Amino acid sequence: MISPEFDKFLEHLGGCLRLSQSQRDVIRTELEDHFESQLADLTSGGMSSHDAMTKVLDEFGDAAELVGRFSQIGRKRRWFMRSAIAASIVVTATLVTSFLMPPQPGNPFTPGFINAASPSGLDGVPSVPVPVAVATPNPNDDEVHAALGKNVSEVKLDDVTFADALSYFQELAVINIVVDWEALELEGVDSDKQVSLKLKNVSLSRTLELVLEIGGGPFADLGYQVDDGVLRVTTQSEICKRTEVRLYNCASLFERENPRWLEDEVKRVVMNVYGPGGSGATNYKAGHPSDRVRLEAMSDLLEVAGRRRVEELCRVIQSSVDPDSWRESGGSAGSLTIFDDVFVIVQTADNHDAIGRLLDKLNSVRLAGDLARSG
Amino acid sequence: MKTATKTRIPGPDGEQHMDSSTKFDPNLVRGSLDLVVLATLADGEKYGYLILKRLRDASRERHDIQAGTLYPILHRLEHDGAIRGRWEDVGERRRKWYSVTEKGRQSLQEQAGLWHAFADYVNAVLAPALRPT
Numbered sequence: 001m002i003s004p005e006f007d008k009f010l011e012h013l014g015g016c017l018r019l020s021q022s023q024r025d026v027i028r029t030e031l032e033d034h035f036e037s038q039l040a041d042l043t044s045g046g047m048s049s050h051d052a053m054t055k056v057l058d059e060f061g062d063a064a065e066l067v068g069r070f071s072q073i074g075r076k077r078r079w080f081m082r083s084a085i086a087a088s089i090v091v092t093a094t095l096v097t098s099f100l101m102p103p104q105p106g107n108p109f110t111p112g113f114i115n116a117a118s119p120s121g122l123d124g125v126p127s128v129p130v131p132v133a134v135a136t137p138n139p140n141d142d143e144v145h146a147a148l149g150k151n152v153s154e155v156k157l158d159d160v161t162f163a164d165a166l167s168y169f170q171e172l173a174v175i176n177i178v179v180d181w182e183a184l185e186l187e188g189v190d191s192d193k194q195v196s197l198k199l200k201n202v203s204l205s206r207t208l209e210l211v212l213e214i215g216g217g218p219f220a221d222l223g224y225q226v227d228d229g230v231l232r233v234t235t236q237s238e239i240c241k242r243t244e245v246r247l248y249n250c251a252s253l254f255e256r257e258n259p260r261w262l263e264d265e266v267k268r269v270v271m272n273v274y275g276p277g278g279s280g281a282t283n284y285k286a287g288h289p290s291d292r293v294r295l296e297a298m299s300d301l302l303e304v305a306g307r308r309r310v311e312e313l314c315r316v317i318q319s320s321v322d323p324d325s326w327r328e329s330g331g332s333a334g335s336l337t338i339f340d341d342v343f344v345i346v347q348t349a350d351n352h353d354a355i356g357r358l359l360d361k362l363n364s365v366r367l368a369g370d371l372a373r374s375g
Numbered sequence: 376m377k378t379a380t381k382t383r384i385p386g387p388d389g390e391q392h393m394d395s396s397t398k399f400d401p402n403l404v405r406g407s408l409d410l411v412v413l414a415t416l417a418d419g420e421k422y423g424y425l426i427l428k429r430l431r432d433a434s435r436e437r438h439d440i441q442a443g444t445l446y447p448i449l450h451r452l453e454h455d456g457a458i459r460g461r462w463e464d465v466g467e468r469r470r471k472w473y474s475v476t477e478k479g480r481q482s483l484q485e486q487a488g489l490w491h492a493f494a495d496y497v498n499a500v501l502a503p504a505l506r507p508t
Contacts, residue, residue, distance in 0.1 A: 026471075027446070030423060033470045034442055037424040061443035070447050219447065 003053050006035050013066055027070065031060070140229025141353060147173045148205040148231075155199040155207050162215030163191040166233065169211055173204045180234035187220035187235050225350045239348055240325070240333045246352050248343040250313060253362055310338060316362070317343075321354045399438050408440075409457075410490055412448055413475055413483040416458060420474035423449060449473060457482050 010031060014024045035056055042052035060066065152172060157165050163179075170177045181191065195214045199207060212222040212233065221236040314336055318326050325331040325347070335346045345355060415421065415429050423445055430440050452458045457479035460471045475483065 027450075029469050030471045031442070031446065033422070033465070033468050034424045034427075034446075036468060037422075038442075041424075041428075056442075059442045061441055066443045066447070070450065 003035075005053065005057060006032075009057060009060065035060075138228060141226045141349075144175050144226045144229055144231055145353065147175045148208070149203060151201060151203050152207065153201060155197055155202060157195050157197040157211075159194045159196050161191060162189070162193045162195050162211075165195040165197070165211045165215060169204070169208055172207070176230040178230055178232045180232060180238060183235045183238045184216075184220065184222065184233075187216075187222075187237075189216055189220045189222070193217060225348055226353070227349055239350075240331075243333050243346050243348055244352065245344065245346050246355075248345060248355065248359060250343055250359065253309075253313060253359070253366060313343075313362075314338070317345075317355055317358065320358055321347075322351050325351060397437065399434065404438060404440075407486075407490060408444070408448055409452065410483070410486040411438075412445070412452065413457060413479055413486070416473055416475040417480070417483060420461075420472045422470050422472050426473070452479065 010028050013031075014028060038056050038059070039049075039052050042055060043049055047055070150173075155172070157168060160168065166177065166179055184191075193215055195211060197207075197210055197214065199210070208224065212224070216222040222233065223236045223239050224231055224233045225239055225242070226232075317336065318328065318334075322331075322334070323329055326334040326336070333346070333348050334351065337344045345352065347355065411430060411433075412426060415426050415433075421429065423442070426449075427440055427442060427445055430438055449458065449460075453460055453473070455478075456476060458473045458475050460473050463470050463472060
């Protein structure tokens with residue numbers, strides 16, 4: 001029987017590990033066996049149950065430290081997986097783009113979409129786009145992200161300490177940097193660890209990633225996040241603890257002009273059911289039964305199409321922005337729920353920024369589609 | 376619990392500086408963890424707790440390797456193909472046994488060769504320094 005303390009330890013460990021559920025289960029099962037074996041060994045040697053339990057827990061050490069060590073193995077795996085994911089993102093983006101662009105004439109089966117909150121769509125008037133993100137982006141953060149996106153012609157670090165490498169990076173990027181040495185030291189990071197790096201034509205973000213990978217050594221999983229214009233270097237387990245909720249109004253992404261054939265059909269059926277200029281439930285039963293059935297079928301079709309687009313957008317967000325961080329993928333930071341057209345997302349600040357940028361881009365693509373149609 | 380014997384060890388100046396219960400400096404141990412884990416598995420498969428006990432016994436409790444250190448190493452070696460694991464039901468629990476692969480044996484040979492060369496080098500440097508003047 002696993003003790004509540006150890007169970008709590010394993011829960012905490014599992015919650016922070018950025019691995020799949022099956023990988024976490026494997027680790028948990030193995031550690032449980034260790035716990036039981038050592039406990040039995042110590043108590044058979046005369047130690048009290050309480051002392052034995054305390055000793056075993058002590059030997060496992062801090063869960064956060066253990067997360068760092070396991071995550072390092074996962075990080076190598078993820079590096080390869082990300083290449084594959086990147087390829088799938090390109091395919092997904094292409095699919096989404098084609099979905100957002102106007103349907104091909106002559107193909108009446110191209111799925112259309114009506115925004116239920118915007119009946120003007122039925123009149124063929126393009127909906128007015130609204131900002132995608134409810135959350136206000138922080139301009140100070142944008143400046144830091146812009147700096148990280150810049151390329152440098154050459155980076156040359158020759159056996160400098162990790163601390164000096166970070167100072168060098170700060171001078172190169174000209175941004176505010178805070179290093180969470182306390183968290184780094186807990187994962188065994190040595191500020192004096194030697195770092196050597198020779199790069200040409202590389203982005204500052206990639207440079208920082210490499211400095212953190214080398215400086216972090218084989219066991220620590222380091223990362224950074226940008227908060228109010230300050231880049232904070234810390235451990236991934238610390239980053240995953242700092243999540244925030246932001247709301248994204250995605251209604252504008254779901255607005256689109258429907259295909260002409262669908263609009264005409266809707267108008268015709270509405271006319272038959274409600275009569276000329278009529279509307280409202282009072283006249284509903286006056287229409288021909290076949291038209292009522294057809295109207296209901298079309299309503300179902302549009303609802304299905306709407307759901308499909310919402311699901312599609314969820315997939316795009318979760319596969320494009322830090323795929324391993326979502327709880328559905330075994331991560332511990334991210335969750336996404338939908339309330340009407342509003343996406344309620346729990347993520348780290350950096351990932352929120354990335355989601356905002358992604359939605360802005362998708363909105364731009366949609367606007368380009370509207371322009372192409374109206375032009 | 377085993378109790379380590381306390382044997383005084385002479386320092387370079389002939390003074391007694393350390394006894395045999397002094398734990399190994401983690402910095403000394405860090406670079407050879409893969410090597411000792413692989414070597415422990417070379418004579419047959421073992422599960423995590425057995426490996427840990429073997430290492431502690433072999434070091435006479437001076438290498439107090441922690442479970443939190445050992446398991447990530449085992450998982451990394453398995454990921455790298457140096458060891459492989461198999462599961463066995465033990466009552467209501469499941470136990471993972473590890474054995475060294477051919478790739479692991481090769482790695483063990485290479486690392487052991489380097490280790491001996493390194494030990495020879497350190498001994499060669501230390502010998503004159505420890506000689507009584």
